[in-house]
Amino acid sequence: MSWEDDWRRVRAIAKKDLTTELRAKAGFNGVASLAVTILILLGLALGPDADALRNAAVGAVWLATLFSGVLAFNRSFQVELESGALEPLLLYPGPRWTIFAGKLLANLIFVSLMVAIVTVAGIVLFGIAIPPRWPTILLVIALGVAGLVVLGTFYASMASRSRAREVLLPLLLFPMLVPVLLAATTASKALLGADLMHEAGAWTRLLIGYDLVFLIATFIAFEHVIED
Amino acid sequence: MPQTELSRESRAAAPPRTSAFFGFIAFAALIAAQVFSILTSPAEADMGHLQKIMYVHVPAAWMAFISFFVVLVFSVRYLWKKRENDDLLAASAAEVGATFTGLTLMLGMIWGRPAWGVWWVWDARLTSTLVLFLIFVGYLALRAFVDDAEQRARWSAAVGAIGAINVPIVYMSVKWWRTLHQPQSSPSTLDPAYTMGLRLNAIALLLVTIYFIRKRYEIARLERAVEHLAEAAAMGGK
């Protein structure tokens, strides 16, 4: 089995996941709508004072992302479980990490789209002024999304097949995401302001380290958890 | 005829017997260390005798760390060798670790109420310990929700190892989160007068921890032994 074969499999799985999700009635639209709804509820719960909202904006966007992300991750394995498609999937030749990589790719695209929508909604609803250092904020968001998707996909591969998937996935995932949440929100808040203490750089490095560590760890571990 | 790894190997070794004498020694050491520390250390400048809660609070936190390290080692070992006993030991350490983490949090809150006036502050160490507690709880919840023994072992090992890797990262990120904004308010700046007491309590609590983990592991092994008997009956009988 060559790299080309593996890469072809990764692409096939990613394409299949994205196609099925985009065609499913409650797919992307449902998840994105949920995210924006959560954001609106947070605005209602934390507002209406404009300053309070502005302070809460970054946290609210990330929380909306986290809660709807959980839905997306479970769905990415749901598609295999509905009609028993996981068994044929496991019977194809080739290494198992290609399944993980394919689903990671699909989830990355999916969640990035969702985050884009939620961020725009957050800017509008919470009255954020776009700062000069916005490209760096985009980088922070991208790194945060990467960490979220890697661990979310990994834990969903197990939680979706267990008895209490709606509870188990957040229970496993959210404590693990604490560093991502802290890094992304703190760095973003700093960059929205003047970043007087130059902390954005340190947090960005933390995110990169975190993403790398868990990308490697989950790739290694996936092989062990995907079998029934 | 060859059996699969799981049943053959664990059937061979008898479950361990944890010496009750060892348990007695461990608890006696703990009581002795506590008495020594309480009687010999002075009242702290601000906190008075309340400070002495840290003689359990701090070692308990250390034991939680050690337990988590045991979970890491045996989870990785299980993924490598697929020996069922490694999974049982990791799970026992996780239960004990969760208990100690809970204890650390409770004592932290009990100390904090008179000291800070509130039940909770988002202080770096307390917050990190809370996250650690949640990671332990997630591990135990996963085990509770998976019925098949082999799958449960594989999944917990993966989750345990990956969770353990995150522990230093969590501590670091929470610490940065706090120190970059406000000065740290923590239970102790350690006066040498307290160090001896802490060390003694740590050693004693370590003995207690080892005793608990061994005992829990022994029970787990006994449960497995019963299951093996059932297997033999099912396979052999008519």
Add this chain to the structure above:
Amino acid sequence: MYNGRPDQAIDARGLGKRFGIRWVLRGVTFGVGRGEAAALLGPNGSGKSTVLRILGTLRRPNAGTASVNGLDIVDEAASVRGQIGYLAHAPGLYDDLTARENLLFAADMLGLPHASVDVNLSRVGLGEVASSRVRGFSAGMQRRLALARLIMRSPSVLLLDEPYANLDEDGVELMNSVIRDVIAAGGAALLALHELAPARGILDRTLTLNEGRIATGNSERAGTNASLAQV
């Protein structure tokens, strides 16, 4: 180390499997030779599907060993997967993809050219509906599509779980022709069935799974064994 019989297409020895505390399989031992088609009979819940799953490397046994074409199902699982064609009871298709897209995905995963897809769709009689989503397919059509996917793998050992379910007469004949082709090429087939009628004419033996074991003395030729109705 497994030292089974490599000349057998399927060789199961003392397979045991439990779910929770219930032992479903308690020492399943049997063999299927090359060029043989065998039926695995048993009441519902007797573990027929579990036997197929274990042989198909989808589950690990709690006890015992087995080999397919001489390859151990646990130690050489990847090689085993390359040789078998497993048809589960559930269709295992993606409802929101079209028939063609489902097979294109399989082709990509198997490393086969896309051209083979339409050929196989016609073979199973789904050429007309190639561009329709599987969600609208009947159970019989889904089974045909799953069969097409199986054919694409060019398997030498077939593991079929209730292959005739939901198939009409043409479908049954199609399934049997596929089985005959594999047998003629020196392969083997193991069918989990609850009734023998559709498989008459292609089976060499029947095996009965009862209380987690293969009942002895059941290698009669299919069609001459009237007592199977009692199982």
